[in-house]
Structures are given as structure tokens and as C-alpha cells.
Amino acid sequence: MKEELCSHNWEMINVQQGYIVTENCFRCRKTNTYFSVGEWPPLEEYREGEHFWNIMEVAQSIRFNLKCKVCGEVVQFSELAGLMMCTGCDEKCKVDSLMKELEKSRTWVYVAFGFFPVDERKQLSPEKITILEEYFNQRRKSSISRIKIVSSDMIDDIAVCFAEMIRDVGMLSLSPPENE
Amino acid sequence: MKLKEIIEKLSLVILTNVEDKEVSGVFISDMLSDVMSSAEMGNIWLTVQTHKNVVSAANLIDIAAVIVTNGKEVPEGTIELANRFHVIILSSPLSSFQLAGKLVEVGLE
Numbered sequence: 001m002k003e004e005l006c007s008h009n010w011e012m013i014n015v016q017q018g019y020i021v022t023e024n025c026f027r028c029r030k031t032n033t034y035f036s037v038g039e040w041p042p043l044e045e046y047r048e049g050e051h052f053w054n055i056m057e058v059a060q061s062i063r064f065n066l067k068c069k070v071c072g073e074v075v076q077f078s079e080l081a082g083l084m085m086c087t088g089c090d091e092k093c094k095v096d097s098l099m100k101e102l103e104k105s106r107t108w109v110y111v112a113f114g115f116f117p118v119d120e121r122k123q124l125s126p127e128k129i130t131i132l133e134e135y136f137n138q139r140r141k142s143s144i145s146r147i148k149i150v151s152s153d154m155i156d157d158i159a160v161c162f163a164e165m166i167r168d169v170g171m172l173s174l175s176p177p178e179n180e
Numbered sequence: 181m182k183l184k185e186i187i188e189k190l191s192l193v194i195l196t197n198v199e200d201k202e203v204s205g206v207f208i209s210d211m212l213s214d215v216m217s218s219a220e221m222g223n224i225w226l227t228v229q230t231h232k233n234v235v236s237a238a239n240l241i242d243i244a245a246v247i248v249t250n251g252k253e254v255p256e257g258t259i260e261l262a263n264r265f266h267v268i269i270l271s272s273p274l275s276s277f278q279l280a281g282k283l284v285e286v287g288l289e
Contacts, residue, residue: 012217015217017213060211060213061213062213062216062217064217083216083236083240084236085235085236085239085240085265087232087261087264106266108239108240108265110236110240136240136241139220139221139241140221140241140242141221142221143221143242145239145242145266147239147240163236164232164233164236166212166213166216166233166236166237166240167212167213167233168211168212168213
């Protein structure tokens with residue numbers, strides 16, 4: 001009851017630094033992504049049952065929860081792999097159409113991605129996407145622009161999507177400094 | 181403090197279209213995930229990153245302006261994207277550390 005009446009005011013809590021790891025099995029060609037919290041990212045291939053996983057990309061990122069400063073409700077976002085701003089690369093894509101429609105009113109469209117494989121991992125619910133959108137719009141409350149967050153389900157063909165997720169790629173070196 | 185006043189006082193190089201805005205403070209990081217978690221709307225963001233994703237991160241929080249430090253060249257693709265999404269990109273030959281000092285001198289923290 002308390003939650004229903006609350007006009008939530010979200011804050012980011014439990015921010016955890018880590019790595020979004022993308023790996024590919026050379027036997028079945030499946031792509032797998034996950035969040036790793038270790039001090040160092042995994043870099044070597046390994047076997048898991050019938051899969052032989054090869055690391056394709058490691059990017060630094062964060063994992064977080066949102067907490068309502070008013071009612072104390074906490075929403076976990078462990079299913080969120082990242083956000084991507086739509087830049088309009090495929091006229092047939094529904095996200096592209098939405099972006100072009102909302103661009104006139106300075107509303108920018110971001111796509112929320114879960115982890116791969118999509119059919120094997122729990123994905124963000126529409127309710128959580130709405131909360132995420134509320135949170136980022138609350139952080140830019142006095143701005144003349146707004147943001148809209150949609151699910152990656154709206155993208156028809158991810159293979160032709162040019163945009164990139166907000167994460168830190170290329171910030172890691174495989175070679176340690178010489179003096180260490 | 182207004183953005184145009186800061187641009188003038190610090191002789192910043194303008195790389196995109198500029199709208200005057202109120203600046204609320206300064207955020208320094210080269211990590212987009214830091215911006216996503218900790219930057220505040222209206223901050224000036226000092227970074228050496230110049231790739232297109234800088235525009236996505238700045239837009240998410242509504243950063244007042246991105247200042248690319250160390251005189252790093254910003255790719256044309258990043259500037260085009262910034263103009264389309266009304267993200268202001270400026271440049272300075274100073275390091276982030278030196279520029280932060282100058283921003284404090286003009287009254288920003």
C-alpha cells in the first residue's frame with residue numbers, strides 16, 4: 001500500500017565496478033555475456049561442459065540497484081548489461097522510428113540490454129525499465145530534454161545496429177607496467 | 181555561472197554548436213561508467229575520451245559541456261553526433277589537472 005502511494009524518488013546504490021565479458025563458444029557458436037566482479041577480468045579460454053568459451057571482449061562497467069529515498073523500496077538491476085543511445089541506423093527498426101518521432105521534442109531514446117543468450121537469461125521487466133527511465137529523468141529534472149528507455153526486444157536486427165553500449169572498452173592493457 | 185562566460189575566460193576551443201547554459205560544477209573522469217553513476221546534470225565533464233560514446237553518456241545525464249583536454253583531436257563523427265543530440269564539445273590544450281585548477285579559479289568547484 002505504501003509503495004502504491006509513493007511517488008518514488010530514486011537514488012543509485014550498491015554501485016559495483018566490474019567487467020562485462022563477452023565470450024563465444026567455438027563449437028556451438030553461442031555468444032555468452034556476463035558481469036564479472038573480480039579484480040582482474042578473465043582473459044583465458046576455458047571449458048564448461050560441452051562449451052569451449054573464448055573471450056571476445058572485456059569492457060569495464062558498473063552494476064547497481066536503485067533505492068527510493070521516500071519509501072525505501074530497493075530495485076535490483078542485476079539483469080542490466082548496459083544502455084545504448086539510439087542514433088538511427090536502420091529505418092526499418094522500431095527503435096529508429098521512435099527515436100525520430102521523439103527527437104523533435106528533445107527526448108532521447110536509450111535501449112536497455114540484458115545479458116546473452118537472451119532466451120537463457122532473465123531479462124529486464126517492463127516495470128524495471130520504467131523505473132530506470134524515471135531514475136535518469138529525475139537526475140535531469142530541470143533539463144529541457146528527457147530520455148526514453150526501451151527494451152532491446154524492440155530492435156529487429158541487432159546485427160545491423162551501429163550504436164554502442166555505454167561501457168569502457170579499451171581501458172585495459174594485457175601488458176603490465178615494466179616496473180611491476 | 182554561465183557556460184559562455186567559462187568558454188571566454190578559459191579560451192576554450194568550440195568544436196560544436198553552443199547554447200548558453202548554467203553550469204553546476206565539474207566532473208573529471210575518463211570512464212563512461214563513472215559519468216553514468218556519479219556525474220550531475222549541468223556539470224562540465226573533463227575527459228581525454230573522444231569516441232562517439234562520450235555523446236551517449238553526456239546526453240544521458242544532460243552534461244552542460246564536455247571539455248576534451250590535452251588538446252586531443254576529436255573525430256568528425258563524434259562532433260557530428262554531438263551536434264545532432266545538442267551535446268556541446270569544447271577542447272583545451274591543458275591537462276585535466278591544469279584545467280580543473282583554472283575552473284576553480286573562475287569560481288567552479
